């Protein structure tokens with residue numbers, strides 16, 4: 196049976212995510228997510244991109260709605276795509292977040308993070324468990340089916356010119372790299 200991949204494009208609708216001189220995070224996320232969807236279908240995965248609707252982009256239940264979409268599709272892998280932003284604009288790199296205690300998801304999160312950082316020729320930042328000491332607010336990482344490998348990719352920094360340029364030079368190739376790791 197084909198591996199089931201559900202792609203969650205971070206933010207959307209009235210929620211722009213981070214904002215930088217290079218644009219709004221939600222558009223970076225959606226651009227990459229759509230490319231990952233196309234590549235995943237080409238690779239023979241059963242792939243779905245969570246639609247951005249009022250249910251998934253507005254109100255306190257928007258992240259739970261995304262998790263529910265993944266459960267309904269019985270996702271083997273739930274990939275949440277984001278981009279980082281910070282000051283100063285020299286900060287760059289790739290990092291992943293996973294649900295605290297969800298050890299089964301760590302190897303794929305690390306492998307995808309490694310591949311993305313390599314493709315963007317950027318820094319490989321440490322991965323983090325989402326817990327109360329850290330953010331504790333990544334609702335999209337909680338409530339998945341036991342079998343679902345799930346993690347959040349912070350692809351690069353939209354505040355960093357090098358990360359943005361590296362992505363824009365070959366966005367479809369980055370998508371292909373991500374799918375290659377997930378497809379195994």
Ligand SMILES: [Zn+2]
Nearest residue numbers: 205212277278
């Ligand atoms: Zn984000």
